[in-house]
Amino acid sequence: MLRICALFVLVLCASPAAADFIGKVHVIDGDTIDVGDTRVRLHGIDAVELAQTCTDADGADWDCGKWVRAEVVKRVQGKLATCQPVDQDRYGRVVAKCFVNGQDIAEGLVSEGLVGAYAKYSSDYLAAEKGAAVAGRGLWSSTSMLPSEFRLTRVKGRVAPDANCTIKGNISKSGRIYHMPHNRDYARTGINLSKGEQWFCSEHDAQAAGWRPAFN
Template structure:
């Protein structure tokens, strides 16, 4: 029995150094996996849906909304006076909502407009940055003082205010404040109005011919 016990193999317990090494490799592997998952999550959060491209003749609804082939587009980063909005006081009062719309009509000049939409607003309008040639319509409206910055173009607005352009030539309520005071106005009437029959016919022909004419 004594010889058997002496010759019997015993399980060799790993040394403290071996266990520490394996624990270090395991911790390192977990750290690598953790940071890889964080990187994948960050990449997924930064992924944006592809921009929706719209192009064609535009019907100007108001100073920050247009219609292209029946698609209502809200100019991103700006806010223009509502059509029913007046600005100034007394004899200096102006129909700034209608003036803003006319300013956008003039900038567009009947030319083709192309828009890069990045989502939709609560009225299901495409929210986009739009161009005529190389002119950014969103920036041009703020630059002319016919719209205020609404998330973007604050530097441009500051320049327009210093030069007393458009709205900045007199006292005015911001479109947001004006809407808040006129909450009884139906939301759809506030921003979405139907194009004329001629514009609807044009939009139908544009879709029919694929925008090639």
């Protein structure tokens, strides 16, 4: 009897799950909104960054990041949303599923090709993404770098300070290796000048300085 009572007390004292919340939507970017006073990262999706560009079928670059935000604004800005918390990210944002008039905001955006499913964290919207891709809706009519890869390029040391000198001379356990923009590990490779790593303007310069090409 004592064990049963103790268990009952523990259940009563357990921390309750985060409660749903309601508020008017203010759009920050393609996958982040304010709902009332709460900053929300929409669960299960990933949007191109505001500074990102895409390439259309004719090979022209266009500001797809800003376009996506504008499209999300058209759909949900100022509307009343109900959100169900799922988690909290490292930036302190509430990760949540949010609904306007009973419709899942994230699912609608994925279905229209405005954002992609974030399979790393959820499989909820993979089917909707496949449908948008097959139909060529939204961004699926263009090509672009994955948002996660684009964010890597923005990390210090991963973006060339000179647009004409983009070859990365990296020092690793394998020696001095230079990475061209088409190489597999280019985006994730950072250059630390204090360790003797360098940016090169040509393969000739890199080889002359003692670096060898990456094998991927």
